[in-house]
Amino acid sequence: xxxxxxxxxxxxxxxxxxxxxxxxxxxxxxxxxxxxxxxxxxxxxxxxxxxxxxxxxxxxxxxxxxxxxxxxxxxxxxxxxxxxxxxxxxxxxxxxxxxxxxxxxxxxxxxxxxxxxxxxxxxxxxxxxxxxxxxxxxxxxxxxxxxxxxxxxxxxxxxxxxxxxxxxxxxxxxxxxxxxxxxxxxxxxxxxxxxxxxxxxxxxxxxxxxxxxxxxxxxxxxxxxxxxxxxxxxxxxxxxxxxxxxxxxxxxxxxxxxxxxxxxxxxxxxxxxxxxxxxxxxxxxxxxxxxxxxxxxxxxxxxxxxxxxxxxxxxxxxxxxxxxxxxxxxxxxxxx
Amino acid sequence: xxxxxxxxxxxxxxxxxxxxxxxxxxxxxxxxxxxxxxxxxxxxxxxxxxxxxxxxxxxxxxxxxxxxxxxxxxxxxxxxxxxxxxxxxxxxxxxxxxxxxxxxxxxxxxxxxxxxxxxxxxxxxxxxxxxxxxxxxxxxxxxxxxxxxxxxxxxxxxxxxxxxxxxxxxxxxxxxxxxxxxxxxxxxxxxxxxxxxxxxxxxxxxxxxxxxxxxxxxxxxxxxxxxxxxxxxxxxxxxxxxxxxxxxxxxxxxxxxxxxxxxxxxxxxxxxxxxxxxxxxxxxxxxxxxxxxxxxxxxxxxxxxxxxx
Numbered sequence: 244x245x246x247x248x249x250x251x252x253x254x255x256x257x258x259x260x261x262x263x264x265x266x267x268x269x270x271x272x273x274x275x276x277x278x279x280x281x282x283x284x285x286x287x288x289x290x291x292x293x294x295x296x297x298x299x300x301x302x303x304x305x306x307x308x309x310x311x312x313x314x315x316x317x318x319x320x321x322x323x324x325x326x327x328x329x330x331x332x333x334x335x336x337x338x339x340x341x342x343x344x345x346x347x348x349x350x351x352x353x354x355x356x357x358x359x360x361x362x363x364x365x366x367x368x369x370x371x372x373x374x375x376x377x378x379x380x381x382x383x384x385x386x387x388x389x390x391x392x393x394x395x396x397x398x399x400x401x402x403x404x405x406x407x408x409x410x411x412x413x414x415x416x417x418x419x420x421x422x423x424x425x426x427x428x429x430x431x432x433x434x435x436x437x438x439x440x441x442x443x444x445x446x447x448x449x450x451x452x453x454x455x456x457x458x459x460x461x462x463x464x465x466x467x468x469x470x471x472x473x474x475x476x477x478x479x480x481x482x483x484x485x486x487x488x489x490x491x492x493x494x495x496x497x498x499x500x501x502x503x504x505x506x507x508x509x510x511x512x513x514x515x516x517x518x519x520x521x522x523x524x525x526x527x528x529x530x531x532x533x534x535x536x537x538x539x540x541x542x543x544x545x546x547x548x549x550x551x552x553x554x555x556x557x558x559x560x561x562x563x564x565x566x567x568x569x570x571x572x573x574x575x576x577x578x579x
Numbered sequence: 580x581x582x583x584x585x586x587x588x589x590x591x592x593x594x595x596x597x598x599x600x601x602x603x604x605x606x607x608x609x610x611x612x613x614x615x616x617x618x619x620x621x622x623x624x625x626x627x628x629x630x631x632x633x634x635x636x637x638x639x640x641x642x643x644x645x646x647x648x649x650x651x652x653x654x655x656x657x658x659x660x661x662x663x664x665x666x667x668x669x670x671x672x673x674x675x676x677x678x679x680x681x682x683x684x685x686x687x688x689x690x691x692x693x694x695x696x697x698x699x700x701x702x703x704x705x706x707x708x709x710x711x712x713x714x715x716x717x718x719x720x721x722x723x724x725x726x727x728x729x730x731x732x733x734x735x736x737x738x739x740x741x742x743x744x745x746x747x748x749x750x751x752x753x754x755x756x757x758x759x760x761x762x763x764x765x766x767x768x769x770x771x772x773x774x775x776x777x778x779x780x781x782x783x784x785x786x787x788x789x790x791x792x793x794x795x796x797x798x799x800x801x802x803x804x805x806x807x808x809x810x811x812x813x814x815x816x817x818x819x820x821x822x823x824x825x826x827x828x829x830x831x832x833x834x835x836x837x838x839x840x841x842x843x844x845x846x847x848x849x850x851x852x853x854x855x856x857x858x859x860x861x862x863x864x865x866x867x868x869x870x871x872x873x874x875x876x877x878x879x880x881x882x883x884x885x886x887x888x
Contacts (some may be wrong), residue, residue, distance in 0.1 A: 394856065519733060
């Protein structure tokens with residue numbers, strides 16, 4: 244097992260350096276003069292221009308610039324935002340819990356509904372329910388989620404007035420950010436009704452962000468469940484006289500879950516990309532909205548290292564999923 | 580009463596039994612494809628979209644950028660206040676929505692098609708190289724692709740557009756780069772599978788050079804998964820282009836791109852649902868149609884994958 248982990252870790256290192264090369268190239272590939280682009284004006288005063296080049300380290304040879312960049316990264320220095328003068332790392336840390344909370348809620352929604360729908364569809368293969376689930380999940384898979392969010396807002400927030408339109412919590416509440424997770428913070432605070440308000444704010448974005456993973460999980464669970472139900476051990480379990488629920492959930496679902504878990508891991512990337520859109524629609528103060536605003540404001544240090552951080556996150560999650568997969572399935576572990 | 584079962588007596592007119600003849604590959608393909616009802620429905624919808632895109636100036640009832648100042652936010656014709664002049668209503672500047680959607684189809688298909696082509700060709704080439712040179716070149720190409728895969732596709736596209744600046748051509752480039760890795764991986768996997776086959780050895784022994792081996796001997800046998808992948812990445816290209824447009828990073832207004840239209844419609848969400856709903860619905864239906872077609876293609880071309888996804 245240890246050698247398996249070591250081998251996987253070894254694969255991570257070149258990927259990580261590749262990512263730093265990519266984010267390093269980001270700023271250097273901007274067409275035209277980087278300083279002019281960053282300042283958003285033409286014909287910058289030559290002295291200021293030279294100063295800016297010096298400050299950004301753009302006047303050195305490229306390999307040296309890259310080494311500088313990686314060296315700074317190794318020291319945990321991700322630069323500072325051009326807009327707020329705040330360090331990129333601190334900004335990321337304050338905003339990340341919001342994205343994590345949203346992504347987690349979306350994944351729970353997608354997981355619970357997707358697994359249930361997939362299992363029932365597999366059990367009632369060929370039924371109306373099965374066709375319904377497959378049809379809806381195909382539509383969910385093709386969904387432009389930025390539009391889906393707008394439609395849900397239009398229906399539930401504007402027409403019915405059930406949920407708030409945007410943000411994480413009503414401005415009426417003054418919540419002290421202890422953990423950064425609104426649901427936990429509101430529970431810890433003694434403001435009445437704050438928790439319920441936070442939940443209401445979370446529902447729509449979580450549904451929107453969870454739609455594509457939901458579709459994928461439902462389809463995957465169904466096909467994996469169908470395969471497992473054909474196995475001999477299921478027939479044996481039935482023949483032994485076990486209750487149908489036990490056969491389905493203990494003998495069937497447990498084995499059907501392995502491929503579904505991989506899909507769960509793969510969905511993390513989808514979730515982070517979807518977060519960019521979802522957060523923009525719902526004005527959710529997370530890293531997706533932060534990144535898009537930074538691009539709009541030409542805040543290149545934030546763009547550069549924000550992307551780096553997100554990529555590292557995806558790599559890390561995939562690594563963890565790989566390890567878990569190896570734990571669950573020895574055949575993978577010993578494969579070369 | 581039982582209905583009499585029609586018995587067909589097969590009396591071969593010619594001594595050769597027709598059913599024993601191997602059907603032409605096109606006919607066989609069509610038979611397998613048309614068994615999938617969803618795929619046929621998808622194909623029909625796509626034919627409609629392609630028709631609209633090709634003949635947009637003649638199909639569209641109005642000029643898509645003409646502003647009818649007296650008809651701002653006119654609802655669709657079936658609603659109160661609707662007007663037969665504007666079947667699907669008008670937007671905040673009084674432009675005909677139907678005409679804009681039809682013209683938008685042009686743009687979406689153009690982005691989809693060109694980005695698929697721009698990524699397919701180098702992707703297949705890199706995949707062939709990676710498959711044929713498994714020692715040094717192959718692994719280094721694959722590592723590079725892993726790096727690109729580490730970023731979620733939309734984020735990578737956003738990053739690329741952040742460098743190049745928004746616009747139609749940059750959208751195409753960004754989406755093409757994003758979909759490159761899947762072609763490379765797919766081609767390499769297919770090539771590795773084919774290289775051990777006897778026919779490749781035979782061709783090699785017959786003295787076929789490397790280019791011939793790559794493009795004439797092996798590549799045609801790897802096409803099935805590539806065609807399926809091309810269809811699927813066509814649909815995600817349309818989706819990503821719309822998402823970029825929605826974020827304000829794609830095609831810029833006033834060009835009638837579906838995602839861009841949605842972005843400018845956001846402010847009218849409380850007053851004019853049609854401005855928001857219809858462009859998105861068009862995106863959804865097109866992407867759904869292409870995905871359905873992709874499923875049908877996969878079943879018809881690549882039976883091995885049938886139960887995989």
